[in-house]
Amino acid sequence: MSTPNTTAGEDLWGLVAEFETPEALVAAAKKTRETGFQRYDAYSPFPIEGLHHAMDFYRNRLPMIVLFGGILGGLAGFFLQYYVSVISYPLNIGGKPLNSWPAFIPVTFELTILGAALSAVFGMLALNGLPMPYHPLFNVERFRLASRDRFYLCIEARDQQFEAGRTRTFLESLKPFGVYEVER
Amino acid sequence: MAETRKNDRSPVQKPRLITPEHTVSSVTDKISSIVLKRKVGKGWIFGLLLSFAGLGMLTMAVAYLLFRGVGIWGLNQPVGWGFAIINFVWWIGIGHAGTLISAVLLLLRQEWRTSINRFAEAMTLFAVSCAGLFPLLHLGRPNKFYYLFPYPNTLGVWPQFRSPLVWDVFAVSTYAIVSLLFWYIGLIPDMATLRDRAKNRIGQFFYGILAMGWRGSARHWFRYETAYLLLAGLATPLVISVHSIVGLDFAASIIPGWHATIFPPYFVAGAIFAGFAMVLTLSIPLRKFYGLEDFITIKHLDNMAKIVLATGLLVAYGYMMECFSAWYSGNPYEQFMMANRMKGPYAPFYWALILCNAIIPQLFWMKRCRTNPAILFAVSIVVGIGMWLERFIIVVTSLHRDFLPSSWGMYWGSPWDWMTFIGTLGLFFSLLFLFIRFLPMISIFEMQVLVEDSREDGHKNEHP
Numbered sequence: 001m002s003t004p005n006t007t008a009g010e011d012l013w014g015l016v017a018e019f020e021t022p023e024a025l026v027a028a029a030k031k032t033r034e035t036g037f038q039r040y041d042a043y044s045p046f047p048i049e050g051l052h053h054a055m056d057f058y059r060n061r062l063p064m065i066v067l068f069g070g071i072l073g074g075l076a077g078f079f080l081q082y083y084v085s086v087i088s089y090p091l092n093i094g095g096k097p098l099n100s101w102p103a104f105i106p107v108t109f110e111l112t113i114l115g116a117a118l119s120a121v122f123g124m125l126a127l128n129g130l131p132m133p134y135h136p137l138f139n140v141e142r143f144r145l146a147s148r149d150r151f152y153l154c155i156e157a158r159d160q161q162f163e164a165g166r167t168r169t170f171l172e173s174l175k176p177f178g179v180y181e182v183e184r
Numbered sequence: 185m186a187e188t189r190k191n192d193r194s195p196v197q198k199p200r201l202i203t204p205e206h207t208v209s210s211v212t213d214k215i216s217s218i219v220l221k222r223k224v225g226k227g228w229i230f231g232l233l234l235s236f237a238g239l240g241m242l243t244m245a246v247a248y249l250l251f252r253g254v255g256i257w258g259l260n261q262p263v264g265w266g267f268a269i270i271n272f273v274w275w276i277g278i279g280h281a282g283t284l285i286s287a288v289l290l291l292l293r294q295e296w297r298t299s300i301n302r303f304a305e306a307m308t309l310f311a312v313s314c315a316g317l318f319p320l321l322h323l324g325r326p327n328k329f330y331y332l333f334p335y336p337n338t339l340g341v342w343p344q345f346r347s348p349l350v351w352d353v354f355a356v357s358t359y360a361i362v363s364l365l366f367w368y369i370g371l372i373p374d375m376a377t378l379r380d381r382a383k384n385r386i387g388q389f390f391y392g393i394l395a396m397g398w399r400g401s402a403r404h405w406f407r408y409e410t411a412y413l414l415l416a417g418l419a420t421p422l423v424i425s426v427h428s429i430v431g432l433d434f435a436a437s438i439i440p441g442w443h444a445t446i447f448p449p450y451f452v453a454g455a456i457f458a459g460f461a462m463v464l465t466l467s468i469p470l471r472k473f474y475g476l477e478d479f480i481t482i483k484h485l486d487n488m489a490k491i492v493l494a495t496g497l498l499v500a501y502g503y504m505m506e507c508f509s510a511w512y513s514g515n516p517y518e519q520f521m522m523a524n525r526m527k528g529p530y531a532p533f534y535w536a537l538i539l540c541n542a543i544i545p546q547l548f549w550m551k552r553c554r555t556n557p558a559i560l561f562a563v564s565i566v567v568g569i570g571m572w573l574e575r576f577i578i579v580v581t582s583l584h585r586d587f588l589p590s591s592w593g594m595y596w597g598s599p600w601d602w603m604t605f606i607g608t609l610g611l612f613f614s615l616l617f618l619f620i621r622f623l624p625m626i627s628i629f630e631m632q633v634l635v636e637d638s639r640e641d642g643h644k645n646e647h648p
Contacts, residue, residue, distance in 0.1 A: 022636065029402070041401045041402060041403060042401070042402040043399055043400045043401055043402070044400050044402065044405070045208070045212070045373075045377070045400055045629060045632055046208075046373070046400075046405075046629040046630075046632040046633045046636065047405040047406075047408070047409050047629075047633065048402070048405075051402045051405075052402055052403070052405075052406045055402055055403075057402070057403055057406060060406065060407060060410055062407050062410045062411060062414070063410065063414065066411075066414050070418075080334060081345045084334055084342040084343070084345060085342075085344075085345055085346075088340075088342060089340065089341060089342040091344060093344065093346050096346060100346055103345060103346040104345055106348075106351040106354070106355065106425065106429055106432075107345060107350070107351055107354045109421075109425055110351075110354040110355050110358040110422075110425065111354065111358070113358055113362065113418050113421070113422045113425075114358045114361060114362065116414070116418050117358075117361070117362045117365060117366075117415055117418050117419075118361075118365070120411045120414045120415050120418070121365045121368075121369055121411065121415070123411070124369075124407050124408060124410070124411035125396070127407050128401075128403070128404045128407055128408070130396045130397055130398065130404075131396035131397050132396070132397035133392070133393075133396075133397050134397070135397060135399055137399055138399070143399075144380040144381075145380075146380075146399065146400050147212075147373070147376045147377040147379075147380045147381075147398075147400060148208075148209055148212045148213075148377065148380070148381070149207070149208045149209035149212065
């Protein structure tokens with residue numbers, strides 16, 4: 001998706017600024033949001049407290065997905081045992097009732113946990129769009145340091161307000177260590 | 185995580201969990217260089233070869249078992265359940281400390297878990313792999329292991345869900361899967377670090393695949409932390425349920441010595457006890473050989489020793505309650521079983537386990553012992569042996585003199601039993617040696633958070 005007003009042509013995916021401290025990144029992210037940019041993201045080697053506040057990003061569907069995964073796992077676990085022990089293969093074990101539900105609790109519990117854990121992991125990966133082996137940011141040589149000790153803020157070219165020259169001036173006003181072009 | 189950790193900052197200076205000269209970049213470089221730059225050492229090769237020899241022995245023992253059947257194990261009436269269950273319970277118990285460190289200590293905001301959680305989780309995975317082997321091999325027809333799972337089949341048979349042994353199948357498989365996921369999720373950001381720092385193509389490719397394109401986006405971190413915290417919350421009751429169900433394997437039977445309500449919590453305490461001892465056994469040499477004293481400090485060892493002491497006391501309480509309930513039940517079979525444990529042919533092993541698990545760990549009341557790596561290492565080995573003896577005593581002494589004196593017998597395990605047990609130690613250490621060479625044994629990004637937090641703390645103290 002490209003916007004017509006980019007000056008550097010179709011090959012520009014965005015502009016990325018490098019910062020040296022987490023505090024600088026948080027301040028920059030806040031400024032970027034206040035300026036009205038929508039399509040931007042911050043990158044850091046470790047989670048930074050308050051960064052998502054600065055970016056005004058609160059939407060998180062993961063807890064709901066995990067809740068439903070757990071409920072689904074539990075129900076499936078219980079009714080599997082019910083079906084097996086009452087309908088498909090009824091066995092008299094020590095005169096216990098066929099639907100001896102207290103004995104079904106451990107397996108129900110385990111499958112609740114399994115359902116919730118699987119949805120936590122795969123839900124997180126899906127919401128994050130991972131695995132994604134290729135990403136334009138990896139074209140920036142210095143972005144390697146994003147997993148070591150440097151902090152990056154990238155404004156993407158698809159943003160309505162993006163305009164290569166002006167956006168670069170804006171990023172430079174945030175006093176970064178450097179600003180680099182991200183090729184598509 | 186970072187968020188929850190920071191909320192409850194107290195004005196009191198916290199003990200240093202990392203030496204002050206470390207920065208975010210030095211931590212990253214130090215941990216990743218063990219994997220990426222360090223030359224393959226002689227000690228590592230020697231250790232791996234030794235473990236690999238153990239693994240070879242396991243392979244032989246298993247091959248012969250598959251060829252001849254479980255008859256090669258020393259099992260017979262009255263002891264029909266021997267090394268397989270002893271080793272299964274021992275290994276799975278060891279695994280529990282890993283989950284406890286990574287999940288429970290995370291929820292309790294214990295920052296000191298950070299430098300030990302990664303290899304403790306790896307230890308969990310490898311211990312569960314060893315544990316899982318035993319019930320499978322004991323099936324008699326391991327090629328039909330999938331009968332354990334409920335799947336629609338042409339025979340029209342299903343598992344019997346009222347049996348704790350079937351619960352075990354679900355508990356242990358769930359535990360193995362959740363431990364693997366938890367471990368892998370924790371590894372993803374570190375895989376990205378290694379991908380970005382690897383110099384050769386193979387490393388970049390291998391770590392690149394495992395990192396799944398992680399790029400440290402703030403939105404990703406936000407969901408990642410939620411997922412990690414939720415997994416910790418899920419793993420906590422899971423770990424307790426797993427060993428409780430293992431305890432129920434015994435408690436749900438009517439054998440004197442097994443039929444006791446204290447078994448589930450007593451087994452959980454024993455698991456944590458054995459597991460923390462194993463973490464100590466592994467971390468003391470690791471920090472020495474890889475120069476990680478800055479990360480795994482004496483404070484960490486001290487804390488782990490305190491947990492060993494506390495759970496050791498719980499286990500000792502369990503031993504006392506076993507005696508008490510045998511006496512108080514008024515049941516002559518229970519009373520005989522207990523007297524036989526203390527005075528019968530296995531008495532030396534019973535008293536050895538009391539010495540190893542209930543008496544020697546009392547050394548940890550003294551700070552001098554808790555902060556001395558040599559003493560800690562020795563005691564942790566003693567506890568490991570003691571916990572194996574405990575399972576041996578529980579299994580064997582409850583069975584070997586049953587209700588009918590004419591069928592009494594002794595059980596020592598056949599050479600194949602011993603080869604299988606020592607072989608799983610080989611499997612465990614082979615996996616561990618490969619792990620410390622190819623994956624970061626300390627979580628890089630969590631150490632970065634720790635450094636960042638202590639930097640901010642230091643900053644605050646300078647300018648109140």
